[in-house]
Amino acid sequence: GESVGLHLPTLSVQEGDNSIINCAYSNSASDYFIWYKQESGKGPQFIIDIRSNMDKRQGQRVTVLLNKTVKHLSLQIAATQPGDSAVYFCAETAGAGSYQLTFGKGTKLSVIP
Amino acid sequence: GAGVSQSPSNKVTEKGKDVELRCDPISGHTALYWYRQSLGQGLEFLIYFQGNSAPDKSGLPSDRFSAERTGGSVSTLTIQRTQQEDSAVYLCASSWGRGREKLFFGSGTQLSVL
Numbered sequence: 001g002e003s004v005g006l007h008l009p010t011l012s013v014q015e016g017d018n019s020i021i022n023c024a025y026s027n028s029a030s031d032y033f034i035w036y037k038q039e040s041g042k043g044p045q046f047i048i049d050i051r052s053n054m055d056k057r058q059g060q061r062v063t064v065l066l067n068k069t070v071k072h073l074s075l076q077i078a079a080t081q082p083g084d085s086a087v088y089f090c091a092e093t094a095g096a097g098s099y100q101l102t103f104g105k106g107t108k109l110s111v112i113p
Numbered sequence: 114g115a116g117v118s119q120s121p122s123n124k125v126t127e128k129g130k131d132v133e134l135r136c137d138p139i140s141g142h143t144a145l146y147w148y149r150q151s152l153g154q155g156l157e158f159l160i161y162f163q164g165n166s167a168p169d170k171s172g173l174p175s176d177r178f179s180a181e182r183t184g185g186s187v188s189t190l191t192i193q194r195t196q197q198e199d200s201a202v203y204l205c206a207s208s209w210g211r212g213r214e215k216l217f218f219g220s221g222t223q224l225s226v227l
Binding site (some may be wrong): 031032034036041042043044045046049051089091093095098099100101102103104105106 | 217
């Protein structure tokens with residue numbers, strides 16, 4: 001079936017550098033995407049979302065880019081901090097009123113002080 | 114409450130025993146979800162409740178799994194005759210139920226079946 005996946009399972013970044021986490025999706029009907037951050041022992045925490053009528057959305061230190069042509073999603077974290085160390089998941093859903101999010105397997109981000 | 118609350122946070126049980134996991138969603142949220150997260154894996158959808166509608170049980174892995182939601186609020190996930198492969202973190206989430214929206218997750222219940 002169609003699913004969401006990630007290019008890299010682990011990512012190590014020097015503190016202060018920018019981080020880029022990638023996600024590929026295969027469902028062409030997907031029209032809503034979310035990035036979650038999960039710290040050890042906690043549930044996923046919402047970071048940022050984007051709808052398919054946009055190709056870029058910015059939050060505080062984070063930017064999500066959506067390329068529908070190649071079905072690719074990325075999360076950029078500016079000036080990465082030790083507190084950003086976590087597992088990052090992308091999730092997608094399709095269709096108005098749709099409720100079931102499909103999650104990728106996650107990328108572990110480790111920030112080197 | 115301020116967030117989604119789950120209990121217990123950890124549960125160790127013996128193979129063959131039944132377990133009940135509880136979820137208290139954010140007040141006012143009509144949608145409630147259960148997901149399962151195995152070690153190092155993504156989140157696997159289990160079941161979805163929306164208001165008074167019939168739940169979407171399509172993600173339940175076997176008939177040993179069941180869930181109910183009483184009064185449109187608190188939900189209980191029950192696993193009967195637990196197996197070692199049931200060991201995972203069980204996450205509950207809630208939302209406003211409008212579709213195409215972010216979910217708010219609890220911290221999960223870590224289930225270990227010995």
